[in-house]
Amino acid sequence: MDAVKRYFRSPAAVTGLVLLLFVVAMALSASWFYPREPLALAGRPLIWPFSNPRFLLGTDNSGRDIAAQILYGARISLLIGGVATLIAIAIGILIGALAGYYGGWIDTVLMRITEAFQTLPNFVLLLVLVAVFGSTLTTVTIAVGVVSWPAPARLTRAEFLSLRNREFVQAGRTLGMKDIQLILGEILPNALPPIIVYASVIMAVAILLESALAFLRLSDPNVASWGNLIGLGRDVLRVQWYVSAIPGIAILVTVLAVSLVGQGLNDALNPRLKGR
Amino acid sequence: MRIFRLAGRRLAASIPTLALILVGVFLLLQFAPGDTVDAMMAQMGGGDAATAKELRKFYGLDLSIPAQLGNYLWRLIRLDLGFSSIYGKPVASVILERLPPTILLMTASLSFAFFFGIVFGVIAARGVNKWPDTLISILGLIFYATPSFWFGLMAIVVFSIYLQWLPAGGFENIGALQTGIWRTLDIARHLVLPTLTLGLIFLAIYLRIMRASMLEVLNLDYVRTARAKGLDETRVVIRHVLRNALLPMVTLIGLQAGTMLGGSVVVESVFSLPGLGRLAYESVVQRDLNTLLGIVFVSALLVIVVNFAVDLVYARLDPRIAAEG
Numbered sequence: 001m002d003a004v005k006r007y008f009r010s011p012a013a014v015t016g017l018v019l020l021l022f023v024v025a026m027a028l029s030a031s032w033f034y035p036r037e038p039l040a041l042a043g044r045p046l047i048w049p050f051s052n053p054r055f056l057l058g059t060d061n062s063g064r065d066i067a068a069q070i071l072y073g074a075r076i077s078l079l080i081g082g083v084a085t086l087i088a089i090a091i092g093i094l095i096g097a098l099a100g101y102y103g104g105w106i107d108t109v110l111m112r113i114t115e116a117f118q119t120l121p122n123f124v125l126l127l128v129l130v131a132v133f134g135s136t137l138t139t140v141t142i143a144v145g146v147v148s149w150p151a152p153a154r155l156t157r158a159e160f161l162s163l164r165n166r167e168f169v170q171a172g173r174t175l176g177m178k179d180i181q182l183i184l185g186e187i188l189p190n191a192l193p194p195i196i197v198y199a200s201v202i203m204a205v206a207i208l209l210e211s212a213l214a215f216l217r218l219s220d221p222n223v224a225s226w227g228n229l230i231g232l233g234r235d236v237l238r239v240q241w242y243v244s245a246i247p248g249i250a251i252l253v254t255v256l257a258v259s260l261v262g263q264g265l266n267d268a269l270n271p272r273l274k275g276r
Numbered sequence: 277m278r279i280f281r282l283a284g285r286r287l288a289a290s291i292p293t294l295a296l297i298l299v300g301v302f303l304l305l306q307f308a309p310g311d312t313v314d315a316m317m318a319q320m321g322g323g324d325a326a327t328a329k330e331l332r333k334f335y336g337l338d339l340s341i342p343a344q345l346g347n348y349l350w351r352l353i354r355l356d357l358g359f360s361s362i363y364g365k366p367v368a369s370v371i372l373e374r375l376p377p378t379i380l381l382m383t384a385s386l387s388f389a390f391f392f393g394i395v396f397g398v399i400a401a402r403g404v405n406k407w408p409d410t411l412i413s414i415l416g417l418i419f420y421a422t423p424s425f426w427f428g429l430m431a432i433v434v435f436s437i438y439l440q441w442l443p444a445g446g447f448e449n450i451g452a453l454q455t456g457i458w459r460t461l462d463i464a465r466h467l468v469l470p471t472l473t474l475g476l477i478f479l480a481i482y483l484r485i486m487r488a489s490m491l492e493v494l495n496l497d498y499v500r501t502a503r504a505k506g507l508d509e510t511r512v513v514i515r516h517v518l519r520n521a522l523l524p525m526v527t528l529i530g531l532q533a534g535t536m537l538g539g540s541v542v543v544e545s546v547f548s549l550p551g552l553g554r555l556a557y558e559s560v561v562q563r564d565l566n567t568l569l570g571i572v573f574v575s576a577l578l579v580i581v582v583n584f585a586v587d588l589v590y591a592r593l594d595p596r597i598a599a600e601g
Contacts (some may be wrong), residue, residue, distance in 0.1 A: 131305075
């Protein structure tokens with residue numbers, strides 16, 4: 001596998017992978033390290049980090065363990081980021097494939113809708129969706145996915161436009177294959193690699209969007225989310241700034257890891273474009 | 277003017293897009309729990325069903341949804357965005373009051389990101405794969421991954437609480453009634469941290485694009501010609517490379533206008549700036565759906581206007597674009 005070898009030759013890509021595995025390990029080990037509910041009261045409020053061995057990263061305004069919230073928060077961020085990305089990619093591929101394959105008025109209508117979604121700032125649309133459907137974990141995840149699909153749709157459409165008249169597709173058509181067979185079986189597998197690489201960008205943005213929403217207290221308040229914790233810490237920012245600082249670093253590391261892995265994949269799959 | 281005709285045609289093409297957005301969001305808001313009258317009744321501290329019915333009739337909320345939509349669009353053509361029950365004023369004047377801080381913030385952040393994006397991008401591209409390039413690229417990646425609201429909070433901790441150099445929030449010092457230059461300076465001081473916060477992510481994007489586009493242009497034949505005729509490197513970069521390398525940067529302004537507006541929602545909340553973004557947040561929390569719809573309209577309009585301006589600049593930078601139209 002040349003691509004794998006190329007991936008591991010890049011220090012940035014390897015760093016990203018290590019960081020990402022670390023975050024995944026945090027998410028998986030959360031209930032092992034902290035079997036108790038992370039949002040339960042654990043001790044005195046506002047204990048500084050590293051001052052009490054029982055609370056390695058200290059406690060927040062209401063005496064909840066910050067370390068436990070960080071570990072459980074990794075679950076929430078990866079879950080929301082991952083599922084929202086899948087939703088965005090699924091909608092994007094559907095719209096982009098239909099528009100690119102059929103062209104004509106279908107293309108025009110679908111692209112107009114895509115343009116409308118791109119003209120509206122996605123955070124504003126996210127606010128509208130949360131205002132309408134409320135802010136539970138499910139609605140927030142779907143909302144983040146729904147505001148993120150236009151870019152993969154455009155990407156898919158461009159790939160389909162360039163692939164739909166290639167010889168292998170024409171050969172399939174001559175063999176009497178149906179449109180759906182051509183789209184799913186012939187064109188899509190060839191269009192997929194750049195879309196998968198782009199998924200890392202969507203995931204990074206999705207994690208940032210959710211944390212911003214949670215910071216504004218518009219995400220699900222009943223789960224341990226990094227953004228929620230930053231929002232809470234804002235009330236005690238003047239002295240106990242660590243309550244906000246720690247979860248922010250967790251978000252930074254996660255988003256950085258996802259971006260580095262995506263960039264590494266891109267360079268490994270398209271070696272000629274390296275350095276761009 | 278050819279350029280204007282071309283950009284004008286694209287502007288006209290965005291009208292259906294705008295209509296699509298408004299219809300879509302209007303229909304979406306019909307699913308929201310509670311309407312304007314509910315919000316008003318809550319504001320008044322409750323009331324009986326008869327009053328509610330009376331109010332619904334007054335605001336045309338007892339009509340069918342298509343009829344309400346028709347009414348809304350018809351009023352919109354006359355630039356009437358409806359009435360905000362929370363603020364007790366027409367939505368248009370509420371938004372107009374909140375627009376200047378947001379536009380100021382966006383312009384400042386954009387200029388900051390654009391200027392330093394060019395500077396860092398050029399430095400990185402000039403010494404590709406040497407240490408300044410590596411350092412700038414790593415910083416760019418970190419800036420990109422930083423949540424803006426968190427950066428804002430940390431900047432407040434460092435610059436407002438510990439060093440006490442800059443104010444932690446607000447648009448201006450309300451206590452001191454300042455005028456003229458002093459007021460301008462005061463507002464500028466208040467906007468330093470918000471501008472940095474909002475601009476940072478865009479700086480990361482701009483410097484990456486600038487670096488890539490510089491690298492591409494630096495390898496073109498006409499640059500080799502310029503070097504061969506004995507121009508020094510600075511002049512080659514400034515006179516010959518920069519202008520062509522700027523094209524993707526200008527495109528990016530149009531693409532990022534919406535993201536920037538979305539980012540200002542968060543940044544304005546962090547620094548309690550009385551802008552459009554904060555208004556959007558407040559109207560969600562207070563369920564002021566009329567205002568929210570108005571903000572959707574204005575922000576889409578803003579994005580369209582920015583893209584129109586970008587088209588004009590683009591055609592100026594690259595005459596071929598106007599000629600092809």
